[in-house]
Amino acid sequence: NDVLEFNEVWKTYRMGSEDIQALRGVSLTVNSSSFIAIMGPSGSGKSTLLHLAGILDTPTKGTVLLNGKNIKEYSQDEQANLRRANIGFVFQRFNLMPQLTALENVMLPMISQDSGKAKKLLDKVGLSDKYNRYHTQLSGGEQQRVSIARALANDPSLLLADEPTGELDTENAMIIMELLQELNQNDGLTIVGVTHNPLSAKYADEVITMQDGNIIS
Numbered sequence: 001n002d003v004l005e006f007n008e009v010w011k012t013y014r015m016g017s018e019d020i021q022a023l024r025g026v027s028l029t030v031n032s033s034s035f036i037a038i039m040g041p042s043g044s045g046k047s048t049l050l051h052l053a054g055i056l057d058t059p060t061k062g063t064v065l066l067n068g069k070n071i072k073e074y075s076q077d078e079q080a081n082l083r084r085a086n087i088g089f090v091f092q093r094f095n096l097m098p099q100l101t102a103l104e105n106v107m108l109p110m111i112s113q114d115s116g117k118a119k120k121l122l123d124k125v126g127l128s129d130k131y132n133r134y135h136t137q138l139s140g141g142e143q144q145r146v147s148i149a150r151a152l153a154n155d156p157s158l159l160l161a162d163e164p165t166g167e168l169d170t171e172n173a174m175i176i177m178e179l180l181q182e183l184n185q186n187d188g189l190t191i192v193g194v195t196h197n198p199l200s201a202k203y204a205d206e207v208i209t210m211q212d213g214n215i216i217s
């Protein structure tokens, strides 16, 4: 049961008269309930891969399948709906809306607004006493926990995390990785995350290394 499949995916960015090959024929299968960490040097194509996985962009060549569907065959609107219904995003810098409380941030992306469910998600990430805090009243680790709860708002089949521990100290980084591991092991959530931190990567059950637009191991 594959959540995500890349078949010989190429991504070329045009920069003036120059072509930049960000991905050079990447093939990858992400099985349901797996937890994959992507590592590799800056510029090796990690973010590009994550963007394509998140249907934020389409490949120049090759195919990306989400839950068996070739995303190229969908219109922009349909792609946006697929993204909203199936994918949760977690970012390095948390990206919470500053004028909203933790609870309101979790409700924001919900297809059907449900404060009871938002509260349950905040309980799940250990913030049952902080529903009404604003981001300035939360630590970095707590903000990232809100953002994980927000990412779960529509019961995604895939959670994509772009350096989720990049802005956190080691203690908070490990708390966040333990939370992701728990969601993976207890709820069967499929997770693909980019990280530079080998300690964070240890929580994944598979580590993929990229170099020059290829998966090298």
Ligand code: ADP
Residues within 6 Å of the ligand: 013, 014, 015, 020, 021, 022, 040, 041, 042, 043, 044, 045, 046, 047, 048, 049
């Ligand atoms: P990583 O996430 O591993 O640092 P990226 O996927 O961001 O790597 O980048 C891969 C290559 O593609 C790099 O050479 C980068 O400069 C280039 N690149 C990424 N995004 C763009 C873009 N929007 N326009 C042009 N070049 C880009």
Ligand code: ADP
Residues within 6 Å of the ligand: 056, 089, 091, 092, 093, 094, 095, 162, 163
């Ligand atoms: P970082 O904190 O790692 O710099 P960014 O805010 O740059 O994270 O976001 C990474 C990428 O994710 C951006 O290039 C953007 O296109 C995309 N992105 C940001 N916010 C959203 C969102 N709410 N929904 C979908 N994609 C987003």
